[in-house]
Amino acid sequence: MTVPDAFVVDGRTLSCDDVVRVATGDVPVRVAPEAMAAAHLAWETAGAASSARPVYGRTTGVGANKDAVVGTGGPGEHDLRLLRSHAAGVGELLEPAVVRAAMLIRLNQLAAGGSGIHPRFVTALETALRTGAVPTVHDGGSIGTGDLATLAEIALALTGHVPWARGAVRAVALEPGDALAFMSSNAVTLARAVLATDELNRLLGSAHTVTALSYCALAGSPEAFAEEVHARRPHPGSVRSAARLRELLWHEGDLSPGRRIQDPFGLRAFPQVHGPALDAVDRLRSTLEIEVNAAAENPLIDVVGGGVFHHGLFSTAYVALALDQVRAAVHHVAELSAARLGDLMEPEFTGLAPFLAAGPEGSSGLMILEYLTHDALGRLRHAAGPVTLGTSVISRGVEDHASFTPHAARSTAASAGSYRTVLACELVAAVRVLRLAGTAPRGRLLAARFADLDASLPDVREDHRVGDDVHAAGAAIDRWGRSAQAGVSP
Structure with missing residues (x-):
C-alpha cells in the first residue's frame, strides 16, 4: 500500500481541491517550517504589543465588553472563560468531513501569521489532522461574523476541556489572547462552502x-x-x-x-x-x-x-x-x-x-x-x-x-x-x-x-x-x- 504524500500547509497556497482531498481522504498534513516560524513571530509580536497598548480580546473583553480590562487571575484563565462562554454546543453535530475541512482551513489561516496565537495550537491542529482526531462540534451560533461557537468547541477539545468524537491529541495550555485568536475566523463556514461547491x-x-x-x-x-x-x-x-x-x-x-x-x-x-x-x-x-x-x-x-x-x-x-x-x-x-x-x-x-x-x-x-x-x-x-x-x-x-x-x-x-x-x-x-x-x-x-x-x-x-x-x-x-x-x- 502506498502512503500518500503529505500535504504541506504554508498559509498561502491552499486550494479548494486541497481542502476536499484532506477532508475526505487519509492525507497526512504537515506545516511548512517557514509558516511555523511566521506563527511564532506573530505570537511574540502580539505579546510585545499587548504590553504597550490595549489589544481587543487580549487585554480587553469582546463585543460590547471591548472597554473592559482583563488580565486578572492565572495565565489563560480569562481565555478559558471566553471559550466556555462561546462554545454553546447547540444544533446538529457537524459531519467529520466538515470538521476536518474546518481544521485544515483554520490551520492554514494560522500559518499565515496574523493571529498572534501561541504556536502550540498550530502544532496541535497539525497533529489532529495527521492522526485523524476529530472534535465534537455542534452546528449553531454563526451568523457570518466569525464561527465563534463552533471554533470555541474545537479549541476546548484541543485544550482538553471537552471530549473528542474520534481520537484525541495531547491537551495544550492557554495563554492570554489565545481564545479570540483561535475563534476569530469563519473556517467552519468556509469548510462547508468549499465541500458544497465541490459537490x-x-x-x-x-x-x-x-x-x-x-x-x-x-x-x-x-x-x-x-x-x-x-x-x-x-x-x-x-x-x-x-x-x-x-x-x-x-x-x-x-x-x-x-x-x-x-x-x-x-x-x-x-x-x-x-x-x-x-x-x-x-x-x-x-x-x-x-x-x-x-x-x-x-x-x-x-x-x-x-x-x-x-x-x-x-x-x-x-x-x-x-x-x-x-x-x-x-x-x-x-x-x-x-x-x-x-x-x-x-x-x-x-x-x-x-x-x-x-x-x-x-x-x-x-x-x-x-x-x-x-x-x-x-x-x-x-x-x-x-x-x-x-x-x-x-x-x-x-x-x-x-x-x-x-x-x-x-x-x-x-x-x-x-x-x-x-x-x-x-x-x-x-x-x-x-x-x-x-x-x-x-x-x-x-x-x-x-x-x-x-x-x-x-x-x-x-x-x-x-x-x-x-x-x-x-x-x-x-x-x-x-x-x-x-x-x-x-
Whole structure:
C-alpha cells in the first residue's frame, strides 16, 4: 500500500481541491517550517504589543465588553472563560468531513501569521489532522461574523476541556489572547462552502452527460450547440458547456439533423442556462481560495511593522453573495432538467407510450418521476432564496451587521442533494427511452457512459418502485463527476 504524500500547509497556497482531498481522504498534513516560524513571530509580536497598548480580546473583553480590562487571575484563565462562554454546543453535530475541512482551513489561516496565537495550537491542529482526531462540534451560533461557537468547541477539545468524537491529541495550555485568536475566523463556514461547491461543480459537470443522453433519446438538433452560434455571444460558461456537448455527441463527426426544426428550451437553451452556473461556481471557488488563505483575524498582528490593527475582515459578504448567486444559477439549471424530463414522458417527442409505460393499458410507467423531480425542485427553490437580504444588530448595538454566510453555505449544501435528485430522475427516463427504442448512443464517449448505466441501472419495464433506479442513477452521476475531476476519460 502506498502512503500518500503529505500535504504541506504554508498559509498561502491552499486550494479548494486541497481542502476536499484532506477532508475526505487519509492525507497526512504537515506545516511548512517557514509558516511555523511566521506563527511564532506573530505570537511574540502580539505579546510585545499587548504590553504597550490595549489589544481587543487580549487585554480587553469582546463585543460590547471591548472597554473592559482583563488580565486578572492565572495565565489563560480569562481565555478559558471566553471559550466556555462561546462554545454553546447547540444544533446538529457537524459531519467529520466538515470538521476536518474546518481544521485544515483554520490551520492554514494560522500559518499565515496574523493571529498572534501561541504556536502550540498550530502544532496541535497539525497533529489532529495527521492522526485523524476529530472534535465534537455542534452546528449553531454563526451568523457570518466569525464561527465563534463552533471554533470555541474545537479549541476546548484541543485544550482538553471537552471530549473528542474520534481520537484525541495531547491537551495544550492557554495563554492570554489565545481564545479570540483561535475563534476569530469563519473556517467552519468556509469548510462547508468549499465541500458544497465541490459537490455542485461535479454535478454540473455530469449534467452534460445527462443532457447528452436526453438529446439522443429525443433526437435533438445539433444547431443549438454549434460553435458558430456560441462565438457570437462568448460568455465563458456557455461556450464551455456547448463545447462539452459537442465533444460528447459529435466527437466522431456524427451530425444527424434531428427530428424537429428546433427543440424545446430544455435542449436548445441548455448552454445559455448552464453556462451562468459554471461561471458562478468558478467565481465562488476564486472567492473561497482568497478566504482560506487570509490572515483575517481581528485584531491582525503585523509582524513586519510590529503593529496591531482592529478591523472588519471577519465580514464574509463576498462569500455570502457568491453562494447566493450559485444557488440561483443552479435552480435555473434544474428547471431545464425538469423540462427535459417532461419532454421524455411525452409521446409527441419520443414516439413511445405516455410516461414510457411498457405494461398493460393504464400502466403508470415512470409517471412518479415528475413528482419526485418537482418535489426536489421545490426544495431547491426554497434553498435558493438569498440570505444576504437579512442582517442583525447584537451585542448592545456594537455589532450591527451580519452576512448570514453560514446559512448560505447550509442552503448550498442542501441544494446539491436536491439537484442530484432532479438529474437522476431525468437520467432514469432518458435511459428508459433509449432502451425501449433500441437506440444506444453512438460514439466512444457517450457509449461508455451508457454502458456504465446499462450495467448499473435495473432494466425493469413493468410498473415497479423506481427508487432503486433513481439511487443507481445518482450513484452513476457521482462516479462521472469524480472521474472527470480526476481527469479520467470514460
